[in-house]
Amino acid sequence: MGDLDAANVPFTSGGAVAGKTKSYETLTGRAASVRGRSAGADEAATAATEHESELLRAEHSVEALLRRAKLCAKYLKDVLAYVEKRTHLELEYAKNLSKLALTVKPLICEESHLPLQGVFCHALDNDSDNCNAFLDTGSLILGAKFMEPMRARRSEHERRRKQLKEQWQRELRRMQEADGAKRKAYAIFAQRQQAARAAVELDARPERRRKVDDDAIQKAFEAESTYKKASLDVETQARHLHKVKAEVLHSLQALLLQYDQTIKAATMNFFQLQHNQSSITPIQFQRLYESSNQYEPGQQYHEFVKRFCALASQKHALQSSASLSNVMDAAADPDIFVQGPGRGPFLVRHAWPSLRGKQAAGSDSDSSHSGGKSREPSPVLNSPTMPHSSGDELDGRTAAEPAADTLPNDMSAAALTHKFRAADASRGELRCPECDCVVYPSALQCVKCGIGCHKECLSKLSAHCLPARLALSKGIFGKDLSQHLQETGCAVPLVITKCVEEIERSALTIKGIYRISGVKSKVEKLVEEFESVLDLVDLSRVNCHVVASVLKLYLRQLPVPLLTFELYPSFLKLAREWSSGAEGGVSELDALVHRLPADNLACLRFLMRHLSHVAAHAKDNQMPAANLGIVFGPTLLRTPGGHASLGCLADTVHQTRAVELLVAHAGVLFGAAHDASECPSTLAPDMPTLLPGFVPERPGEGPPEHHSAQGKRLSFLSLV
Structure with missing residues (x-):
């Protein structure tokens, strides 16, 4: 049925999302009702048989069901018309808003040191991201997530209804x-x-x-x-x-049931996509409000004055240095004063020291022409001020490079790996990797890797300096699980262990963990960091919903799902036939799980123990096993053909139920996780990092080994 987690957007931020989180009670109630329907499948079948018997005894029952089937088709037609028109209006709105944001952004971000400029730039970025989300959601709604299966069901419904109507009328004649x-x-x-x-x-x-x-x-x-x-x-x-009446009644009843199942699955998809799309907006506005509230009036004005005074002082110092150098050269060089044609003597300063030696040792013809225009003009006279772009000619450091005492003292370990200077506006727009805002010329830029950063963000910068950052992609996401584990020597992918350990450390009590997705741009940024420097990624300052989204994305992009294509029918059959309280069902589930390949089983054991720990905090995070099944069901269980078919839409309930059973019975299936030696992060402690010895020493600390991400990795298993 498509990725129902995918989009599962917001994070939680203060009281602004309190109203949104109330939907979890509804989600829990719906999951409980699904569980009740699965347990009472026999009762539902008995009730359906009784209804069929009553209709068979009643007069004009076939005509009544035919009228209802026709009414359902008309109702579905009206619903499709509403959703299609609504989606087109949203797409038109998104296109207009995106066009407006792209038009206004260069105007707002052209200058620097303007009040709340970063807030409005961030708001424009949010508008662009939200518009892209609108467009993606609209294409999914108009495509395989809603309109296509609903239209196919309506067409099949009408065709079958007409066949049954003709059959009944023929028998009546x-x-x-x-x-x-x-x-x-x-x-x-x-x-x-x-x-x-x-x-x-x-x-x-x-x-x-x-x-x-x-x-x-x-x-x-x-x-x-x-x-x-x-x-x-x-x-x-x-x-x-x-x-014939019995056959027609049975067919009509089955037709109406299929109609209900399809419209339920498609409607769940529709509102899930709508929720994923709209739930992030209040969080974004809340963050913009908080950023605006933290702004002190006059702050940007003070920055502007400081910048202006610094540039003026630097310009004055360069002019004074040039004048002093001219005087010293005039005293040292007897030929420095040259008579010009029709003019008085003017000062000539050789730009290059080697030039003076060559001219002193030159021929008489060279010295005879020393007073003419053939003498090479002085760069100092042609350009009264030293250009900043030629700063490499200065002794010590470039003019654009900041002095060491201007950098903060509390720079992070990742920031110490960079070589920062003033940002170069000619290189195009830069974004700070921490605050995701535009970096202006007043900020800093690394001369080695080109990354931009604000001074106030240096203390929390987590991106290490990699000159070939984009060329170091290791293809972690979308790679075969067994191949990846064989290359890295781990029992469980490091992406999973890092994300799980961070969530275990700080996000077990966060409402909607795994159900709420992170910001798309931040998720893509973290994915890029994992692809580039897998072992150096620091998740301690990353939003927990972004971490959870990256974990779900990794599992979703596996070429073969964690529960494999081969066992997909077996898991669905077990979920369909499961009866609550049956000990034999747990044994059958255990046997089915142990049919998985060894790598898949190890990853599933690690993941299910973690999810059972998340479910144990359901009172705080409102994510019991049923809700986790809704999120991870389509991710861990899918068919090779994807989720666009009607069969997959109908199987969504059973996918959810299968993962819910794995989470609920994780203690029986996989055992308690008390042994720290079982932690996958300790199975390969000598695994080399991408760039060995790359982490720098901090002042007063030991060698880089003390900063190793693996050396200080915390296993969540010790917390279970």
């Missing part, structure tokens, strides 16, 4: 024809009997009477035979009509 033939035969039979009696009474001659009587009796006998045959035909047709 046959019954009416048989009944008409019976009535006609009875009328002829009665007429012949009356004619025979009249013939006996009117003619008194014996010969004539005998002949008339014989003819009348013969005709009456033939009419009686015809009437009896017609009566038998009516009885036979009545029995056949009753049989």
